[in-house]
Amino acid sequence: MNRILFQLELRRNARSLILWSVVIGLLVFFTMSFFRTVLQYQQQISGMIQLVPAAVIKMRGFANINDIFSIMGFYAANNLIYMMLLGSIYAIILSSNILLKEEYGKTAEYLMSRPITRSKIFISKLLLVCLNIVILNILVTLIGFIAIHVYKKGTFEIHPFLVISLYTLLLNLLFGALGFLISVMMKRARPVTSFCVGLVLVLYFLYSISRMSGVDGTFGYLSPFKWVNVDLLSPTYGVEMWRTAAFIGTITLLILLSGLIYRRKDILT
Amino acid sequence: MHIVEINHLTKTYGRSRGIEDLNLRIPEGNIFGFIGPNGAGKSTTIRILLNLIFPTSGSASIFGLDVVRDSKKIRSRTGYVPSDANLYGRMKVLEFLKLMAAFYSAENYDHRIRYLLDLFDLDPDRKIPELSMGNKKKVSIIQAMIHRPELLILDEPTSGLDPLIQSRFFELLYEENRQGTTIFFSSHTLSEVQAFCKTVAIVRDGTIVNVEEIASLRKKQLKKVRILFPVDKTIEDFDLGGIGPVESGTGKNLIFFYSGDINVLIGKMAGQEIEDLSIEEPSLEEIFLHYYK
Numbered sequence: 276m277n278r279i280l281f282q283l284e285l286r287r288n289a290r291s292l293i294l295w296s297v298v299i300g301l302l303v304f305f306t307m308s309f310f311r312t313v314l315q316y317q318q319q320i321s322g323m324i325q326l327v328p329a330a331v332i333k334m335r336g337f338a339n340i341n342d343i344f345s346i347m348g349f350y351a352a353n354n355l356i357y358m359m360l361l362g363s364i365y366a367i368i369l370s371s372n373i374l375l376k377e378e379y380g381k382t383a384e385y386l387m388s389r390p391i392t393r394s395k396i397f398i399s400k401l402l403l404v405c406l407n408i409v410i411l412n413i414l415v416t417l418i419g420f421i422a423i424h425v426y427k428k429g430t431f432e433i434h435p436f437l438v439i440s441l442y443t444l445l446l447n448l449l450f451g452a453l454g455f456l457i458s459v460m461m462k463r464a465r466p467v468t469s470f471c472v473g474l475v476l477v478l479y480f481l482y483s484i485s486r487m488s489g490v491d492g493t494f495g496y497l498s499p500f501k502w503v504n505v506d507l508l509s510p511t512y513g514v515e516m517w518r519t520a521a522f523i524g525t526i527t528l529l530i531l532l533s534g535l536i537y538r539r540k541d542i543l544t
Numbered sequence: 545m546h547i548v549e550i551n552h553l554t555k556t557y558g559r560s561r562g563i564e565d566l567n568l569r570i571p572e573g574n575i576f577g578f579i580g581p582n583g584a585g586k587s588t589t590i591r592i593l594l595n596l597i598f599p600t601s602g603s604a605s606i607f608g609l610d611v612v613r614d615s616k617k618i619r620s621r622t623g624y625v626p627s628d629a630n631l632y633g634r635m636k637v638l639e640f641l642k643l644m645a646a647f648y649s650a651e652n653y654d655h656r657i658r659y660l661l662d663l664f665d666l667d668p669d670r671k672i673p674e675l676s677m678g679n680k681k682k683v684s685i686i687q688a689m690i691h692r693p694e695l696l697i698l699d700e701p702t703s704g705l706d707p708l709i710q711s712r713f714f715e716l717l718y719e720e721n722r723q724g725t726t727i728f729f730s731s732h733t734l735s736e737v738q739a740f741c742k743t744v745a746i747v748r749d750g751t752i753v754n755v756e757e758i759a760s761l762r763k764k765q766l767k768k769v770r771i772l773f774p775v776d777k778t779i780e781d782f783d784l785g786g787i788g789p790v791e792s793g794t795g796k797n798l799i800f801f802y803s804g805d806i807n808v809l810i811g812k813m814a815g816q817e818i819e820d821l822s823i824e825e826p827s828l829e830e831i832f833l834h835y836y837k
Contacts, residue, residue, distance in 0.1 A: 390619045390620035391619075542591075
């Protein structure tokens with residue numbers, strides 16, 4: 276790693292990291308604050324839910340209809356939208372631009388005329404992206420944890436909370452790795468933000484459809500969202516070997532591939 | 545010894561040509577001009593030397609080191625001024641220069657930076673986004689010279705600089721050259737290269753057309769002559785030696801390129817009635833069109 280480049284990127288990306296953490300943190304906190312209201316109107320809401328097709332409920336992120344009345348079920352649904360979806364969008368925007376912006380901003384000519392190898396540039400920027408994603412996850416998870424404690428009624432188990440937080444982080448890191456691959460595959464440098472955000476949304480949509488009941492959801496595994504188990508209330512909920520292996524394997528593969536391509540990439544303007 | 549050696553270098557972008565079978569040697573201590581019209585392959589060559597892009601075939605070396613394999617070592621001894629000065633934003637001039645210098649070694653370059661800032665009359669506390677194009681160019685020049693490189697690669701470094709700063713810049717380059725720095729100077733302005741360089745390589749359509757000493761280039765200096773007569777004439781009437789390509793050989797208006805003795809030309813015209821006469825430097829495009837066909 277090159278310390279100078281790492282510090283430069285740290286400074287250049289600090290503002291957006293703070294902004295995203297604050298916004299996602301606030302969204303999580305405020306949405307959690309509705310939990311008490313949901314409990315208060317449990318009867319009415321139950322009645323209403325009967326009318327809503329079960330498929331739609333599942334799409335929204337609840338494993339079972341009644342999960343909405345449990346703090347962890349409620350949190351899982353929130354976490355899905357805010358951390359899994361928005362966090363992944365943050366990760367892919369950051370990673371797809373961090374190498375490419377030097378090219379379309381033409382600063383690559385300065386950076387790459389310094390005595391620094393391509394590998395070091397890649398590793399420094401990769402570590403910065405990982406660090407930012409980890410910081411975002413820690414901050415928002417902490418806010419979620421506080422919100423759960425503030426709004427919960429009854430008991431709360433920490434184990435499923437930690438497990439879902441871990442998989443959410445892995446999901447965000449996977450999209451970070453995907454962003455790198457997309458950016459190194461661009462022949463002519465231009466911003467790829469909209470394409471990347473679109474890709475995350477399409478994969479999310481794919482996953483949502485696969486969760487609708489009455490649908491054979493196997494195709495959903497094409498989307499990494501499906502690799503996260505959101506059924507927090509299941510008694511067997513925990514770390515699963517295949518899920519962890521799928522995430523770590525894919526992330527490693529994406530990063531290795533990106534690094535190899537970047538080492539031989541023509542930096543054009 | 546040759547500082548830069550390029551052998552049969554070819555670079556294609558998909559189907560379009562960048563450079564083709566380009567060969568070039570730059571002797572140590574030279575001020576070497578690299579001149580050609582836009583799109584001739586100047587920047588492609590430079591970008592390969594810096595390993596920004598990879599050769600399709602052929603090879604190039606700097607200081608005897610391969611530009612692909614030993615790129616990092618080469619770049620620690622090279623300075624580069626890109627044609628566009630796109631600096632990192634959200635930074636002050638001094639901050640940017642210190643950042644650029646920090647990549648080299650633990651050595652303290654503060655004095656050198658101050659000296660160069662003074663020389664170019666640049667305020668270290670100005671923010672980069674607020675700088676004019678010319679001032680950005682100055683910052684770009686300074687960043688390439690901080691670490692006293694053995695080879696300076698300049699891609700159209702004078703564009704955007706006012707004449708006063710240009711002459712200071714050339715003085716600085718001469719000074720660095722006296723201390724041993726080899727200079728590789730890419731430009732599309734012939735007069736600039738003629739005034740400053742020792743040797744010039746002319747590049748066109750991706751290959752080197754000619755490498756010449758500036759002194760010998762001057763001898764066969766081509767002039768563009770236009771003469772307007774009150775009556776029709778033909779150019780053969782004048783029996784001039786050293787006539788180059790003729791654009792208009794008959795009629796009231798004669799336009800031709802002339803590389804002979806200027807006194808002979810004036811002598812032949814002396815007895816004639818002439819309405820208008822101009823003798824000018826041909827543009828580079830014209831030289832390429834007529835001279836290096």
